[in-house]
Every structure is written in C-alpha cells, then in structure tokens.
Amino acid sequence: MPKIKKRGTSGQAKNFVTRTQAVRKLQISLPDFRRLCIYKGIYPREPRNKKKASKTSTPSTTFYYTKDIQYLLHEPILNKFRDHKALAKKIARSLGRGEVGDAARLEKTVKPRISLDHIIKERYPTFVDALRDLDDALSLLFLFANLPSTSTVPPKIIALCQRLCLEFQHYLIITHSLRKSFISIKGIYYQATVQGQDILWLVPHKFVQRITGDVDFRIMGTFVEFYTTLLGFVNYRLYTSIGLVYPPRFDVSSDENGGELGAITLESNGLEMGKTIEGQSTGTGDQDPENGPDVANLAMQRHANELAQRSELNPDKEQDDEIMQDEATTDTIDQFEVQGEGADILDQPRQSDSEVGSLFAPYSFFLSRETPRQPVEFILRAFGCKRISWDEVLGDGAFTHDEHDPSITHQVVDRPPTVQPEVSSTHGDQEGVVSKPSRGGRMPGRTYIQPQWIWDCVNQGKLLRPDLYAPGATLPPHLSPWVKPSKNSYDPTVPLEEQEDGAEEEEEEEMTGDVPSGREHVDDLMLGTHDQATAGLIDDVDGMHNHHGMDIAGAEDSDDQSASGEAFGGFASDEAKGNNNDHDDESVQNDDEDEGIQHQRELEAEAAGFIFTASDNGGKAYKSDIKPTNEARKKRMEEEEELERRKMMMSKKKRKLYEKMAFSNRGKDEEAGKLRSKRRKLEKGKS
Secondary structure: OOOOOOOOOOOHHHHEEEHHHHHHHHOOOHHHHHHHHHHHOOOOEOOOOHHHHOOOOOOOOOEEEHHHHHHHOOOOHHHHHHHHHHHHHHHHHHHHHOOHHHHHHHHHHHOOOOOOHHHHHHHOOOHHHHHHOHHHHHHHHHHHHOOOOOOOOOHHHHHHHHHHHHHHHHHHHHHOOEEEEEEOOOOEEEEEEEOOEEEEEEEOOOOOOOOOOOOOHHHHHHHHHHHHHHHHHHHHHHHHHOOEOOOOEEOHHHHHOOOHHHHEEOEEOOEEOOOOOOOOOOOOOOOOHHHOOOHHHHHHHHHHHHHHHHHHHOOOHHHHHHHHHHHHHOOOOOOOOOOOOOOOOOOOOOOOHHHHHOOOOOOEEEEOOOOOHHHHHHHHHHOOOOEEEEOHHHOOOOOOOOOOOOOOOEEEOOOOOOOOOOOEEEEOOEEEEOOOOOOOOOOOOOEEEOOHHHHHHHHHOOOOOHHHHOOOOOOOOOOOOOOOOOOOOOOOOOOHHHOOOHHHHHHHHHHHOOOOHHHHHHHHHHHOOOHHHHHHHHHHHHHHHHHOOOOOOOHHHHHHHHHHHHHOOOOOOHHHHHHHHHHHHHHHHHHHHHHHHHHHHHHHHHHHOOEEOOOOOOOOEEOOOOOOHHHHHHHHHHHHHHHHHHHHOOOHHHHHHHHHHHHHHHHHHHHHHHHHHHHHHHHHHHO
16 A cells, blocks of 8 residues: 655645744744845745645745755854843843843843854855845945934944945046946936946935835845945955055044045055045145046056067067057957848947046036035046035035136036126226126136036046036936837937838828928828819819710709700800801810820829829829828738738747737837827927
C-alpha cells in the first residue's frame, strides 16, 4: 500500500510560509520583523495559488519564501532585538518602582547599538552592485534632507541626510560626473555617470513640506537608516578613489548661515587642498579662482604621460609628428547618419567628459533672489563654473555679493527686470550721470537669461542662444532628455511641416472649413458647396445626357416651355423673322459642336488626372493640389487588402498580439495628431 502524503509537506505549502508563522518562528515582534526584512532585502512573495499555499481554510494575504525565513534565523541582529526587548522590560520595571534615575542610566549605557556594516557587505559584494542600487537611496535621502524636523523625523536624521548628500554632490562637482537634469512637477531629476554606472535620482523642490498623518515614518525611517549606512560606504570609496580624505571637514557655522556646498572643505593625502568653492567664507570675490583642486585634470595628466612614454619608445621625430597628426585628426566626432526611411536612429556620440565638464568654465554668474539657488549652483559648479555670486539674503558661500561687479558675464533672473532711471549727481560745478544702475536695473554688456537656459545647455551639451531665454520671452519647450521621439510621434523641437503629412492637414481643413485660395474652385466643384459651380455641373450633366439621347425627368416640360416660347415671334417684319430663323439654326449647330468638344475634354481630363470645369473659364482643366480622390481611395484599399491577406496567414495568438499593438499605435497616433492640431492652430493664430 503506498504511503499517504500528509497535507502541507510538499508543493507550494512547503515553499511558502505566512507572515504569522515567520514571526513565531523567529520569536520577534512584528515591527522588528519588518525592520529585519528591510535590512536584509527580503520582500513578500505571491504564490500561484494562495489556497494551496495556505495550510488553513482561510487563505492568507502575505507569504514569504521558506528559505528566506530559514536564512534569517542566523542573523546576528536577532540577538540585538532580543537584548533590546530585555532592556525594555528592565526600564519598565524601574519606572514602575519609581526609580527614574536607574531607568535613564539603563537607557543611556546599556542600550544595544545596531550596526549594519556586515549587512552592507553581504548585500553588495562588489562596489558596482552598490552603485546600481543607489537610485532609491539618493531619492529618499534628498527627500528627508528637505523635511522639517518633527517628533517622527528627528533633526539628527535630517542633518545626517543633508551632510551625506552634500558630500556626494561635491564628488560629482570634482569629477564632473553629472550628465543630465530635468525639471518636473515632482522635483528635479539628475543623472550622473559614476564609474560607468548611470545613477538617476529625484530632488524635491524647496517648498515648505507639510507632514501628514497617513505616512508611516517608522518604516521610512528604517529605510533611511539603511540607506545612510550605504551612502556612507559609497562616499568613502569614491573619495578615496580620487585621493581625497573622507570625511571632509564640515563648517557648522557656515552651514547655519546657508552655505550648504560652501560648508565643506576637501583635503587630499593629508594636505589641505583649499576650499573647492571660492569665496565661500569672505564673499568678497578677491580670491583667485584658479587655486582650487586640480583633481579634474588627472585624466589630462595621464594622457600627457602616455604621450611622453610614446616619445621615449619612438625617438624618431617623424614618428612623433605622425602620432601628433593622428591625435589631431581624431579630435573630430563622427556622426551616425540614417541610411533609409524608417531605419533606427542611433545615439550620436557626445563630446568628451573634459569638454562637457568645462561648459560654463569661462563665465561668471550672478543669481537673482527669485531664482532657486541650490540646484542652479550645483549644476553650474558641476559643469566647470567657479565664480557664482548671489545676494546676501540667499546665504554664504558666494564669490561676491555685489550685483554690479563688472566681472559678471551672465545674470540668471526669473522675472522681467524693471528698468530704473539713471541717478544724476552734482559735484560742485560738474554735473554727471552715474553709470552704476540701481538694484533691478540692467548692466551694459551682461547677458540676462532665465534658469531654463542652464538646463537646456546641459542636456544638449552646448551653449544655446541666450536671446531665446531672455527675461519675459516665451521659452522653448523644456523636454525630458531621457524620452526619445519615435516614429509618427509629436516632437515640439521639429517644425510642423516635417512631422505631418498632407492628408492630416487636409482633414482638419475640411473639418474647420478653412480652404486655401489655390484650391477654392476645385474643392467647390468636388464638394458642391459653391452654388454657381454646382449649377454649372448640373447643366453640363443635363446637356451630356440629352446629347446621347437619354430621357431625363422634366425634359418634356422644358421642351414644351421652350416650344411655347419659340411659338411667339413678336411683331417683327417677315424679313426680320427670316433673319432670326437663320441665326437660331446656326446657334443650335454651334451648341451641339460645343457640347461634343466639352464632353471630349472631360474624358481627356479624367484620364490625365485633372479636374475639368466649364464655369467662367472657357472650359479649362485644373490640376488638383492633392492626389485625385479615386487614386488615393484605390491605393488605400490595396493596402488594406494586402494587410488582411497577411493577417490571414498569422496564427490566432500572433493576430491578437498584432491587433493589440495596432490599437496601442492608433491611440498614440491620435494623441500626436491632437498635439499637432493644437500647435497648428496656435501658429495660425500668431500669423
């Protein structure tokens, strides 16, 4: 007799375990179990059949892998949780006895400290693994760095997040690793390339944050505790890899005065490098901006060393000249060209890191009070700018606080500046005009731009025209650098004529009733909207039918009327009557000839693809601006028939998949068509 299997010992019931069973097995509380799962990276799983995975009659909602729970049994943090539980009992006992001093002493001295260093090394065996998981960490830490301090978010956590984020930003500034940025409603997106890994994170806007009660900050605090440890490890590795001392010196007084990036001083190999942000302590602008760290030139130095080694290996001067020529010819960047219509569009190669990193190096910027200082300062410094100034109310760390400094080349404003009248001054017998404008006036020779100019220059890797971003001007569309326009999609940067076909414009013209002047007569004939053209066509059709001897309703009435009209010849003389009869016979014969010629012209025009009309133009034929309706309809029908034949050869599964794809593409095309139609109306309104 075969052995009867016991229920719950094989299959999904064995592979999965419920959350209640896991908590009982680990002998910890539910909050500690959540913390442990967050630290170790263990998440709930969804079985295929909850009824089979559950060992009870009522299916549970949360399941975990049995192997994951077995893995947690050997975690050293479990002992810390148990020690903390025992300490909580001792403190409760002391408070029950009224021994408040003993309870405070136990909480201060005996409280176990939880270290997550071994978990970081365990979850990220290599440094590249840690960089790949840095997106969520940076987004959450930048979020907590901008939160106000409350009972659920202590100020120590906020200060720690702010310091770690500033340290990471300093590394990006020194190495010029920032690549792209985008301003959205949620916040500002940044993308950096660190050791070949692309890191994308979100920084919220500098608004007053309101803490709501529907957010569980205990779980978010657990993530923050883990991510601060992770970012500390990453910053240490990044700083030591470029020869900097970690942690850098942090000036608390400067940070309290709003210094932020200027509150950190970098050191190299035990020797102080000097502050990377010039003028951050005095703010006078007298310091030399070239005394900063030379870490960014390490790559150029390595390239020079390679050239020196080549010269030692190849003492021949001609070979050296050939090498220098090869280096000069390879400076130009090759561009990928599209081979055919519908082919894939490849990413064009960009400039080298040194060129992109020094995009704003030769310029000096002044930030007005209404501009967001923190993101603008970070982007400008990450792309080579060393002289950034702002008003005193924005905090410390500026190159200078004098708005009228003649060395400033660009001023970032976010509102149209008010033109102030020049102030005249009289000194004795001499009268002159002061050239220094008042606050809010414009300085001659200075470029005024809006903040979007900086983001668009960074995303495109080149300096754009500043007149398009002048104060008060209508800005170009700010597009995401990570969204690539696909075929038949709407691209605001491309002219409307290059991304639309004629049929779409004509359909809209028919819907709106706007017809170009060159096609008014043709469209009137085709659509029958013009009364005179319609009457002419009806007369032509009647004449053509009568010419071929066909009976038309109402023809007898018209013949009777004409006969009765011809019966009365008036009171003219017999000679006049004879002349009139001869003239009538000639006119009838000429009309018959004209009808035959007109019919022949109509046939020839239709065969040649022309539209023929005999109204007011002596029977001339006009060629339509668009393809003839019959040919377009015929071509469309042929394409539909060919598509149906191909669909008949598909299997049912592939046919359904194709229909889903076609439905999705139609929806995208409709959205793109709506955007193009809206833009077309705006352009017509402006013209």
